[in-house]
Amino acid sequence: MSPDVGQLTLQGARLDRIAMGLSGLCVVHCVATAVLLGLLASAGGLLGNPIIHEVGLSLAMVLGAVALVRGTVEHGFIMPASIGAVGLGVMAGALSLPHDGREPVYTVLGVMIVALGHRLNVMAAEQGF
DSSP states (O other), rough: OOOOOHHHHHHHHHHHHHHHHHHHHHHHHHHHHHHEEEEHHHHHHHOOOOOOHHHHHHHHHHHHHHHHHHHHHHOOOHHHHHHHHHHHHHHHHHHHHTTTTTHHHHHHHHHHHHHHHHHHHHHHHTTTO
16 A cells, blocks of 8 residues: 555655754754863863764765655655755765864855755645645
8 A cells, every 4th residue: 555645745844854953963063062172172072073073964964865855756846955965065075174163164054055955845845846
């Protein structure tokens, strides 16, 4: 028995919301790291560890890509995925930067662009574009 289209749309919207939440956590992590690095050098050893950034950003990118593609398949509107792809590219570029002041700026910029793509994905699913 095939799943109801409305149910698939709800699942896709849920996936987008989870991806937006993960993007928000990424922003909080980046901002908290910058603040804590400035305030407490000992906290920077844990939060500033490059592996946390690399793994977290990689997971966010995979989940974001899956949600954006799924939304495009469900509602057929390509704009959210296109905008999200730009953000994913900025996030991927941030992974290649040294861990200095530029890397968190590009990460946050990419996350914000991907979050916009997810929001448009949710709107397209709800409006039935």
